[in-house]
Amino acid sequence: MLTVDFINVGYGDAILIRDLETDFSMLVDCGDMTTGNPGPESARITASDFLEQAGIQRLDLLVLTHLHRDHSGGLTELLKKVHVQEFWTNYLPARTYWGKTVRIPSEFSAGARCLLESMNIYLSALCSMEQSGTKIHLKSVRNEMRGLSRALRAEIYLEDPTLHQRQADIWRDVLEDRADNAELDELDRFINNTSIRLRLFYGEKTIELPGDVYADCWEQHQISPCTIVKLPHHGHRDSVTPRLLDMLAPEYVVISVSNTRTDDCPAASVLDTVQKRNCHLYITDAVERPNFVECRHRAVHFSIDPAGQIASPRAAH
Template identity: 25%
Template structure:
């Protein structure tokens, strides 16, 4: 009897001092879609405690992104990804790189002759951050329990949007498809080669109709769709056609301009969605069918064209000297050949 008591006491002592098994531990993945206005920034916090930032929004959102990261307990960024060199995706990374230690920097490799892109590369070089241009199907090592794979990247693309690094992150049964600014042509290419079905879809190009084709959305079959854009933006993002396509597959739609910061939390089997605007997740999602009581969608204000000065330019560099923010389709200086992403705005930065 004494031996049994002694054995039980030893067993209880071991149970107290041994670490909990991985099965018993609560290992959650958090993916944050940060409200950066007209732009995009995504923070992945993996189950093993590492942090990966994908894009940083426009330069004006830099301090917002830094503050968000600090509030989430980030002290080091293990990986930073610049999906492509457009300013609304990389501008905020300047403040990020000046604030946090970065373990690895991943870039599309698409050369862009803007001061913002040059300044970003200068910072990466100055801080001696390991730099990589990935290839299709490369894996990003963040957490051994996750698979983060590159589904598309093209440093030779003529259009910066089509150079976009597209990522699929999978944690057990829950997956995230992050499309950056990839066009519908790139979507067709990706879905012809890979399994694009995903639990959460961050729609390409801020919900523009140049992305998120009906065929692509039907292949992805997302439960959750995230649209990252700024309120009353001059581009008319997001497209009501895209929102309708998402509703048709039963996706719950979350919008940074409406829901602010959006966080998806998952244990690899189930997932929940929360936002920072004080609404419940259910109220932030779009119904699968239009509700008779839903208020009519307010029209997106159309930006008034700038006063007409010079209207004929050789290229975007010359145009921006007169119109620093570019010009909309209704402006006399607008030329379709300078609107590379076909979003109705030429020579935007």
């Protein structure tokens, strides 16, 4: 039995995948430092608290798709409660910088400061994981297949290698105390497209987890159909196009997003594209949108049995 929980961390991603037959557990991203201020009736929960309540003290694999804080900010609290066996990342600084702290100039833009905060969380996390014996792996091959458990395997994709090199150059300047606001703003504009994109296979069922890769970046490929897709970039208008969704042809679509966003997220155009294709749509937070039922839940939960039958997806309360 495979279970997949798209955790309601507010505006961010945290996805828990478990193969119950082999006691394999992996987490893709870990949300932000907090879940924000959603109000007393909210069911938002941090990734670390969700795992703790599920009784998970060990992760066989932790994947950080990219270094935006809404995907990496939860690392600090997560590593206090959970031992990570193996860690995948798309960027790995030189070992000499692990555990160090970079300056965050107050005059820098909000996006630049947020990236620097994410880097400080990341440097501390790398040091912590090394000390606890985690196997840390940089993913730099554009296409790779990896077995995860007896029944679960992953295809790993990376997009434009020039973006990964540019990311490394900008971070090198930061780590050498030459941080430049304009360069960090540039990184903030393209870092989503450096995301590790995962496709998980369990029997004949497939789960597409693309991080925040914009639709126009990966729809240029021939994409095979999938069973479940988590839309990238929280349902922003750049997250999916009719062409990409037609290739994916998913039965289920999940959007991980806060219900307090004021920037058309999830975008009305995206919801229209999904609903016109009769996909089953689930949103992690209690988003109010036309023709969509508001739900307050801790996670959107799927379970798939070895024969490939999907139990009716439900909210994990």
